[in-house]
Each structure stands twice: as C-alpha cells, then as structure tokens.
Amino acid sequence: xxxxxxxxxxxxxxxxxxxxxxxxxxxxxxxxxxxxxxxxxxxxxxxxxxxxxxxxxxxxxxxxxxxxxxxxxxxxxxxxxxxxxxxxxxxxxxxxxxxxxxxxxxxxxxxxxxxxxxxxxxxxxxxxxxxxxxxxxxxxxxxxxxxxxxxxxxxxxxxxxxxxxxxxxxxxxxxxxxxxxxxxxxxxxxxxxxxxxxxxxxxxxxxxxxxxxxxxx
Amino acid sequence: xxxxxxxxxxxxxxxxxxxxxxxxxxxxxxxxxxxxxxxxxxxxxxxxxxxxxxxxxxxxxxxxxxxxxxxxxxxxxxxxxxxxxxxxx
Numbered sequence: 001x002x003x004x005x006x007x008x009x010x011x012x013x014x015x016x017x018x019x020x021x022x023x024x025x026x027x028x029x030x031x032x033x034x035x036x037x038x039x040x041x042x043x044x045x046x047x048x049x050x051x052x053x054x055x056x057x058x059x060x061x062x063x064x065x066x067x068x069x070x071x072x073x074x075x076x077x078x079x080x081x082x083x084x085x086x087x088x089x090x091x092x093x094x095x096x097x098x099x100x101x102x103x104x105x106x107x108x109x110x111x112x113x114x115x116x117x118x119x120x121x122x123x124x125x126x127x128x129x130x131x132x133x134x135x136x137x138x139x140x141x142x143x144x145x146x147x148x149x150x151x152x153x154x155x156x157x158x159x160x161x162x163x164x165x166x167x168x169x170x171x172x173x174x175x176x177x178x179x180x181x182x183x184x185x186x187x188x189x190x191x192x193x194x195x196x197x198x199x200x201x202x203x204x205x206x207x208x209x210x211x212x213x214x215x216x217x
Numbered sequence: 218x219x220x221x222x223x224x225x226x227x228x229x230x231x232x233x234x235x236x237x238x239x240x241x242x243x244x245x246x247x248x249x250x251x252x253x254x255x256x257x258x259x260x261x262x263x264x265x266x267x268x269x270x271x272x273x274x275x276x277x278x279x280x281x282x283x284x285x286x287x288x289x290x291x292x293x294x295x296x297x298x299x300x301x302x303x304x305x306x
Contacts, residue, residue, distance in 0.1 A: 058288055065285075094288065101290040103229075108236050148233055148291055173234065 001215055003029045004042040006072070006088070008063055013049035013085065013196065020199035021046075021212050034066040044081040044215055045072055047088030049141070049194060059102060059144050060090035069095060081215070082188045083126055086142055089180070089190035098181050098190045099157065100149035106173025110143040114204070115193055116168035117179050122161030123186030128217070129210030135168060136207035138193035145192040147174035147181075160184060165191050218267045221274040224297045227287045228259035262286050274298065 003021050007014045014031060021027040030042070034052075039045065047069075053062035063069060069091070076082045076097055084092040092098045105111060119134045121127035130136065149157070154176050157163050165180030172192075180191030195208030229235050235257050242256040264281070268274035278296055287294040 057286070061285065061288065093290070099290075101288055103233060103291055104236050106234065106236055108240055146234070150232070173236075 001027055001043050002041055003027050003212075003215060004032045004039060004045040005029055006034065006045065006047045006068060007031050008034045008050065008052035008066065010052050010054050011048050011050035011087070013087075013194065016194070017046050017048045017085070017196045020196035020208065021215075024199045025209065025212055025216070027212065027215055032068055034063070034068045036068050037071050039071050039075055039080075042075075042080075044083065045075060047072070047082070047084040047091050048196075049086030049088060052087055052091060055087070055144075058094070059087060060092075060094035063087075063091045064094045073097065076183075076188050079185065079187050081125060083211075084188075084190040085194055085196065086145075086192055089192055090144065092188065092190040097188050098183060099153055100147055100178075100181070102144050102192070103146045103148050104144050105142070105146050105171075108143075110141075111145070111171050112141040113139065113171070115140045115171060115179075117193060118166045118168055120161065120164055120166075122164050122182065123184070124164045124182035124189055125186050126182075126189040126211055126214050127164055129214050136198075137205050138191075138195050138198045138208055139204075140171065140193045141197075142172070142192055145174065146172045147176070147178040147192075149175060149178075151175075154178075157181065164189070165193070218269060219271075219274075221266050221268055221271065221278075222299045223264045223266065223274075223278050224299075225262040225264060225278070225282045225286050226259060226295045226297070227262065227282075227292050228257060228294075230291055230293050233291045259292075260286075271298070 119130040166177040195211040198208030245253040
C-alpha cells in the first residue's frame with residue numbers, strides 16, 4: 001500500500017497527511033509534485049489542504065490544469081481511490097470529479113474549530129470503517145467551505161447516497177449541511193473537514209484514523 | 218496577427234449567496250449612503266489576445282471565460298469584445 005500526496009505551490013497540509021498516514025498508521029507515502037505525471041505504484045492519492053497556486057482566480061481553479069491532475073483524473077476514472085481534503089475538495093469540484101462548488105462562508109469568517117459530523121458511508125470506500133449515522137469530530141479550517149449546488153442536483157446526490165458527511169451544526173451555510181461528498185462509484189471522496197488532523201492523540205481526537213486506515217482494509 | 222482586447226465580467230449567479238456583497242452593502246449604510254437595496258461583487262478580467270480574425274478570437278475568449286475565468290456552477294459571465302486594438306507584426 002502506497003499513498004501519493006499531491007504537492008502544489010501553496011499546499012500546507014501535505015506534511016500533515018504524511019504524518020497521519022505514515023507516522024500514525026504506517027502507510028507508506030510519496031509526495032507528488034504538481035508538475036509530475038508518474039502515479040505508478042500508487043494505490044491511492046490525496047489532494048491535501050492549503051492554498052494551491054495562492055487560490056488565485058478561485059480556489060482550485062488553477063490547480064485543475066496541473067499536469068499531475070490530468071493523471072489523477074484518469075486514475076480516478078479507472079477506479080483509483082482519490083481523497084480531496086479542504087482545498088483538495090475544492091480542486092475536485094473544479095475538476096468535475098465531484099459536482100457543485102465551494103464558496104465563501106456565509107458569515108465571511110475563516111473558521112478553525114472542531115466540528116461534529118454525521119457519517120452516512122453509503123458507497124464510499126474511504127468511509128467503510130464508520131457506521132451509518134455515527135457522529136465523528138474532525139477539525140475544519142476554511143474560509144470558502146460553503147457547499148453550493150442547485151436544489152435538484154442536491155436531491156439527486158442525496159437520493160444516490162453520495163452526501164456522506166454532514167455538519168451536525170452547520171458552520172458555514174452549506175446547502176444540505178454538506179461537509180463531504182463521494183462520487184457515484186464511491187472511490188472519490190471530497191470533504192472540507194480535516195481527518196488527517198484527527199489521527200494523532202497528541203493533538204486531540206483520533207476519529208480520522210479509520211478514514212485513512214480504510215486503505216489497509 | 219490582429220490583437221483583440223476584451224473584458225470578461227464574472228458575477229455570481231443570482232441564486233448564489235454573496236456574503237461579501239452583503240457585508241459591503243451594510244458598510245454603505247454606515248458611510249451614509251442609504252437606499253442601497255442590492256450589491257453583488259464580481260470580477261472584471263481584461264484580456265488581450267492575438268487571433269487571425271474576430272470569429273476565432275471570440276471562440277477562444279468564450280472557451281477561456283467558460284472553462285477558466287468563471288465556474289458556471291456558481292457564476293455567470295459576459296464577454297465584451299472590442300474592435301481590434303492594433304495590427305501586430
């Protein structure tokens with residue numbers, strides 16, 4: 001099992017993901033510079049949090065065109081497991097791997113706090129270690145995490161079981177309390193909260209461990 | 218090749234909340250400007266583009282607007298294409 005962690009200019013959670021996966025769980029990780037194209041030998045890819053390309057234009061808008069992400073899109077298409085955390089979730093929506101968009105928080109504040117989330121794993125391979133309806137706590141840290149989708153699209157996602165993580169107390173105004181989404185096949189997960197910051201008991205809870213540990217499945 | 222100049226206006230779709238616009242609207246009242254009933258913040262992008270003719274320029278600018286400058290999930294865009302600014306070499 002080897003996990004690839006994408007590194008853009010401006011990524012700042014790449015090392016957190018490596019620590020959580022490798023340091024806490026013993027999953028070998030490899031950093032992938034945004035100009036690379038080589039995903040050989042990887043079983044899963046994480047697009048971490050941060051401010052890729054300074055979040056210029058829109059969060060994730062420039063990152064979408066990185067050479068590496070063309071390969072990640074093909075990898076996901078083949079059923080490869082892709083996890084987008086925070087800025088990574090924004091990138092996944094810009095890429096079109098997940099529907100909708102992330103916009104400015106309703107009250108404009110950058111929010112940085114522990115957050116309760118209700119899990120409905122549905123088809124999502126990343127969440128199979130959690131039970132349906134379980135409430136977990138991951139930190140959030142974002143200024144643009146308000147999920148936006150048209151009502152009929154949201155309904156279709158809900159009917160399909162793709163809304164896999166919801167805020168128990170909606171902090172940012174996301175429609176449908178959406179905190180995380182999976183694709184129809186369940187191999188791609190995007191979420192605003194940070195599971196990798198909930199893996200080391202030294203820094204708080206460990207509710208995020210099972211998400212990454214699903215790779216050891 | 219002729220040089221075309223354009224301005225692309227990107228605005229949030231009407232159904233999308235614009236909290237920054239709302240905060241600015243509230244500040245307008247504090248400035249003493251009353252009666253601002255609507256204030257939405259967008260972006261204006263100025264572009265110069267070399268293309269063999271105007272039709273080609275328009276196609277390229279539309280692609281740019283729709284696929285990069287705006288995210289159609291949350292934003293609308295309009296394109297103002299001006300007459301050829303100058304003839305290049």
